[in-house]
Amino acid sequence: MLRTAVLVSGGGTNLQAILDAKAAGKIPHAEIALVIASNGRAYALERAAKAGVPGIVVHKEKGEAIEAYGERLLAVLRENRIGLCVLAGFLTILPENVIRAYDHRILNIHPSLIPSFCGKGFYGLKVHEAALERGVKVTGATVHFVNEIPDGGGIIAQKAVAVLPGDTPEILQRRVMEEAEWVLLPAAVEETARKIENPEL
Ligand code: GRF
Numbered sequence: 411m412l413r414t415a416v417l418v419s420g421g422g423t424n425l426q427a428i429l430d431a432k433a434a435g436k437i438p439h440a441e442i443a444l445v446i447a448s449n450g451r452a453y454a455l456e457r458a459a460k461a462g463v464p465g466i467v468v469h470k471e472k473g474e475a476i477e478a479y480g481e482r483l484l485a486v487l488r489e490n491r492i493g494l495c496v497l498a499g500f501l502t503i504l505p506e507n508v509i510r511a512y513d514h515r516i517l518n519i520h521p522s523l524i525p526s527f528c529g530k531g532f533y534g535l536k537v538h539e540a541a542l543e544r545g546v547k548v549t550g551a552t553v554h555f556v557n558e559i560p561d562g563g564g565i566i567a568q569k570a571v572a573v574l575p576g577d578t579p580e581i582l583q584r585r586v587m588e589e590a591e592w593v594l595l596p597a598a599v600e601e602t603a604r605k606i607e608n609p610e611l
Contacts, residue, residue, distance in 0.1 A: 411438070411439060411440055411441040411603070411607075412439055412440050412441065412493045412494050412603040412606055412607055413440075413441050413443040413444075413490065413491050413492050413493050413494075414440040414441060414442055414443060414444075414492065414493070414494040414495070414496060414599065414603065415443060415444040415445070415446055415487060415490065415492040415494070415495050415496070416428060416442060416444075416445050416446070416454075416458075416495075416496045416498050417445075417446045417447075417448070417495060417496065417497050417498065417500040418445060418446070418447050418448070418452050418454035418455075418498055418499055418500055419447065419448045419449060419452055419454075419499055419500050419501040419502065420452055420453070420454065420499045420501070421452075421453050421454065421499065422445075422452065422453055422454025422455075422456075422457045422458075422498070422499065423499070423587055423591075423592065424498035424499055424519055424587075424591055424592065424595050425445060425454045425457055425458065425498045425499075426457050426592075427591070427592035427593075427595060427596055428442060428496065428498065428595060428596050428599060429442060429457065429458075429461045429463070430596075431596030431597075431599075431600075432596075433461075436596060436597075436600060437596060437599055437600040437603070438600070439600055439603035439604040439607050440494060440599050440600060440603035442461075442463050443463070443464070443490055443491075443492065444463065444464050444465075444466065444486075444490045444492065445457075445458035445463050445464070445465040445466070446465075446466055446467075446468050446483070446486065447465060447466070447467050447468075448467075448468070448469060448470070448500060448501060448502045449467065449469055450467045450469070454498075454499070455467075466486060468482060468483050468486055470502055476503075476505045477505055477506075477507055479505060480504075480505030480506070480507040480508045481507065483504075483505070483508055484507065484508055484511055487508075487511075487512075493515065493606065494512075494515050494516075494517070494599070494602060494603055494606065495512055495515060495516040495517070495556075496516075496517045496518075496595070496599055497516065497517065497518040497519070497556060498519060498595065499519075500518075501533060501534075503560070504516070504556060506558055509556060509557060509558055514555050514564075515602075515606065516555065516556035516563075517553055517554070517555065517556070517566065517595075517598055517599065517602060518553070518554055518555075518556050518561070518563070519551060519552070519553050519591050519594065519595045520532075520537075520551065520552045520553075520554065520561050521534075521537045521538065521549075521551050521583065521586050521587070521590075521591060522537050522541060522549055522550065522551070522552065523548070523549060523550045523551075523552060523568055523570065524552040524554060524561055524565060524568070526541070526546070526549075527540045527541055527544075527549075528552075528560070528561035529559075529560050529561050529562075530560050532561070534583075535579045535580070535583055537583075538579040538580075538582040538583045538586070539579045541573065541582065542573070542577060542578075542579060542582065546573055547572070547573055548570050548571070548572060548573065549570070549571055549573055549582065549586060550568055550569050550570040550571045550586065550590050551568065551569055551571070551586055551587075551590035551591045551594055552565055552567070552568045552594075553565075553566045553567045553568075553594050553595055553598040554566055566598050566601070566602065567594045567597065567598050567601075568594070569589070569590040569593060569594050570590075571585055571586050571589045571590050572585075
């Protein structure tokens with residue numbers, strides 16, 4: 411199995427979806443070996459502990475050079491023999507030295523149908539506020555590879571979600587998480603791990 415690290419910053423509902431899918435035998439090609447939180451307050455660390463997955467905080471220090479932070483992150487990934495990284499609500503911009511070291515081995519879940527409502531400044535509730543502001547009738551979520559362009563890597567999977575009359579950003583965010591993010595991400599982890607382990611397929 412491919413040793414996989416899930417990088418988190420907040421509540422960890424996407425992490426939980428991955429952990430639940432793993433427990434249900436739906437991710438046979440990946441071992442969820444480590445959870446890396448960008449801050450010690452992330453409830454996602456509680457979820458990891460409950461699932462018996464080691465958790466660690468790797469926080470970018472104020473004023474720390476982005477490359478130095480990247481080197482610290484890479485050291486943790488290498489020490490833990492990580493072959494696949496999954497950004498699940500991770501809010502720190504990944505340094506280029508990490509992206510280069512893990513080319514086509516970093517996944518991200520974004521809460522819109524890329525290329526809509528993505529890129530710099532589009533994260534969390536802001537994405538859904540922009541979708542409601544624009545008046546789209548359909549939104550959704552995207553799993554994509556991470557490259558040096560924010561939300562710019564190759565698209566792996568997408569799932570559409572209806573925008574309903576009366577939706578607030580919070581209601582829409584919850585529907586997108588339930589109907590799209592938590593479905594797409596575990597499946598994308600399995601598919602990507604399977605392809606990395608069986609390149610001939
Ligand atoms: C969600 O809005 C998700 O779309 C984005 O990060 C937010 C928090 O996710 N990727 P989680 O509950 O921490 O997984």
